Amino acid sequence: MSPAIPAPPPALYLKQARNSPSSQECMSIYDKWAATYNDEVGDSAQEYVAPVLVARAAIKYSEANGPANTIILDAGCGTGLVGQALSIARPKAIDGLDLSVPMLEIARDTGVYRDLDQADLNKPINKPDGTYDTVVCVGTFTLGHVGPNPALRELVRVTKTHGVVVATILKEIWISGGFKDEVAKLQEEGVVRATEELIDYVKGHGDKAVLLTLEKLPSA
Template identity: 40%
Template sequence: MSDDASETDEADQVGVDHPILRRMYSLSGDVEERTGIYDDWARDYERDTANLGYVGPALAAARVAELVPPDTEVLDAACGTGLVGVELAQREFTAVDGVDLSSGMLDVARQKGIYRHLAIADITRPLPAHQGGYGAVVCAGTFTAGHVGPEGIDSLVAAARPGGYTVLTVLSHIWDARGFPAHIAELTQRGAARLVDQRAGQTYHTKEPLTCWVVVLQTP
């Protein structure tokens, strides 16, 4: 689902009044438009999301730390300015790579000095090969209204090594509407992933009633 009308409806369905969220949740599926908006937002992203009480990075990083030890090679997919990297560094992870569409967001992440490698990549396409694959792939805040649909899960799972985990947050409002349950069922049925668990109703923004799912998949 990437047509403009459907995704404008997504912002209405989420029903938030905050101007930044309405703008982000109303984005069309146009990747260049999304990239440009994040390039423009990069400098203020962390201030604005802190004001919203956005805790997706902490949720996702905590789940990664429950699954794998801190010497695990981790790919932070759609890493943005590096909020997940900060959370992983606090949990003593030292081998974290990041990819994102937006060079502006990556520049802010780079300044943190906590990522091993950072690169531009579209997570809906095959990701840059990494020898042996990652022990964990994490993606916070990007399976959300106006952004990436469930088809984006496939390349994340493929970037993990056999036995490696993929941890993602999915905004609750798009979970059924964008077909996440069906896509995850299809992935598991064709043997591309094993569903470890999926937790509903996780607090996503502390200052608004927004929740997410946290999904863990394992690459066979």
């Protein structure tokens, strides 16, 4: 009998996911990683601070509206770390989208999401225009995952006028991956007002990300 091939150590999953040549390949990694993802990224050596930083920024924007009236979409919700951080502000509802069903199952166990659906963020999102007050997307605009087009425009489309999209984009692909250009295009078209800030992302790895905020402007 041939020996079973051991699963890769969890630290390798992120590296493999970032090297994925296709969404299908990326999913085969997240589907295996789901069960140990929270332990791995919650490891003190990793210091994955992005979920809390983005949740804080999103909650700050929701204050004008009153968090209790705020409906949030967590795009690329994974196991629900961002939803859990957002739930502290007691928003009206948090919905989640992700392509990996095993990741969505763990998110469901958190009990903080209203609806959780499988969706490929590299394709149009199956939601009406202006559904959400706030859209967050953390750790999903990274190498081998989701690109800027059509995702950024789609996240803005499902956001209400004057609502915000708050997203992280891995610093090394902000320009090379076309995110900066896509944001410039959305601004030139008068669709959004954008702000960008460089933040720590996975502190333990020295990874930095652009924290992008897109406020949706009224259509001309």
